Amino acid sequence: MTVHHHSGVPARQPWATRGQLIFFPSIMLLLLIGILVGGQSLRQQIQTQDKSLELNLVRGVHDFNQLQREVNRLRLQLVHSHSTNTKDFTLQLKITQSRFTIIQRHFLSRSLDTQVSTIKDHLVRSWLSLKPDLKQWQQEPTNTKVQSRIIDQLEKLELDINQVSLLNQRQQWQEYQSRIQRHSHSLQLLSIITILFCGFTLLVGYSLVQFMRTRQHLLETVEQLATIDDVTQIANRRHFNAVFIQEWERMLREQSCLSLLLCDVDCFKAYNDHYGHQAGDSCLFQIAQTIHSCMRRPSDFAARYGGEEFVIILPHTQLSGAQAQASVIQENLQKLALAHAESIISDYVTISIGIASGIPQLELDSHQIIEQADKALYQAKAQGRNRSCSSEF
Known part of the structure; x- marks a missing residue:
């Protein structure tokens, strides 16, 4: 049977339905924007941390190289003691000590593996054991026995510094690679969450649209039943x-x-x-x-x-x-x-x-x-x- 409608009477507009259709996508859009903003913030944080790790790696290499250079200068001054001024030796000793202090602070800010920690402790003990001999030699510059012992110890110290530097670089590089991998996993997880959220939003949005269409059809059917005569199928x-x-x-x-x-x-x-x-x-x-x-x-x-x-x-x-x-x-x-x-x-x-x-x-x-x-x-x-x-x- 054909149902006849009169064009002179406008159908009621389902404003509540339209409001609901606008409300849900707005919430989903805000959540998506929140995820994207959070993702951008995470990326910026990762970039900042990566730059900090790179800077620490470069700084560590530089500090160990400087320490090795200062120890070498100190050893050379002892080798050529006949031409070395006591004042210059004292200054070089202070510079070397300051380099050791910088290295110790560098280690204090990091967690070390067993091998690096053991050699670092040996390095510090070697330097501390040198101080009495250095003080004695400053008081007795002509004591060749003390001088020779200090030179041997400084040579070993240079080797220890080189070994610690290499091991430290290796550990820092591993930490850097591990951090990069974790960051990569975080970004991948964020991408997966974003994709799943978009898919969920589309699915729920589609379901909501279908629900609203069904609801609108039911409303139109109810309105039609309210205005159409059952027997004659024209207006009542x-x-x-x-x-x-x-x-x-x-x-x-x-x-x-x-x-x-x-x-x-x-x-x-x-x-x-x-x-x-x-x-x-x-x-x-x-x-x-x-x-x-x-x-x-x-x-x-x-x-x-x-x-x-x-x-x-x-x-x-x-x-x-x-x-x-x-x-x-x-x-x-x-x-x-x-x-x-x-x-x-x-x-x-x-x-x-x-x-x-x-x-x-x-x-x-x-x-x-x-x-x-x-x-x-x-x-x-x-x-x-x-x-x-x-x-x-």
Whole structure:
């Protein structure tokens, strides 16, 4: 069956549904922006840490090289003690000590593996064991025995420094590589989370859109059920009331003619008694579809008024046009030729039509045109049915 809608009444817009459709993507978008911002912050933090590790690695290499250079200078000054000034030796000793202090601070800020820690401790002990001999030699520059012992120890110290430097570089490089790998895993995890979130958002968004479409379809179905007559599948009395008030006010503003046709099936009670209520419903449906098929303009409107009565609204239609429309409806119903054995008028189903037409005025009540159409219908029945009578207001 075809369901007919009247174009003059706009469907209610589901603003709440639209609001929900906007709200969910907004939340998802904000969460996605939060993930992207967090990811950018993580990347910046990783870059900062990488630069810090690179700087520590370069600084460690530089500090060990400097320490090895200062120890070598100190040893050379002892080798060439005959040309070395005591003041220069004391200054070089202070510089070497400061380099050892820098190296110790460098180690204190890091966790060392066992091998590096053992050699570092040996290095510090070797330097501390040298201090008494260095002090003694400063007091006795001619003591060749002490001088020779210090030179041997400084040579070993240089070797130890070189070994610690290599091991330290190796450990720092391993730490750097490990940190880079962890950072890579973090970024990969963030990328996976972002992809999964986007996929989840699309899935939930699609599900929500489908839900909203289903909900909207149900709302339209409910609205249709509220405005469409079950038996005839055209507009019901409730829908007619809304459309009639709307058209009355529109014709009042435009000062244009409005016509109303009130139709009643002749001898319908006898039809129901003879053929049964199911056949009566089928008869009403065919009459309604016939009437509706006669509507030529989008603004023309037909509805079931109640029982076996139908009503037609014809905006911008004068009395002559309404009478012509009534004739067309009766002619089409005659062509339909629905048998009616109990009719006192004809062998077929017929209808009587009352017409009211005029230009709405402020002093008039919209219900007056319905009363006039009803009076015209009563007059058509009184004159023998299967005809139309009309009046102007």
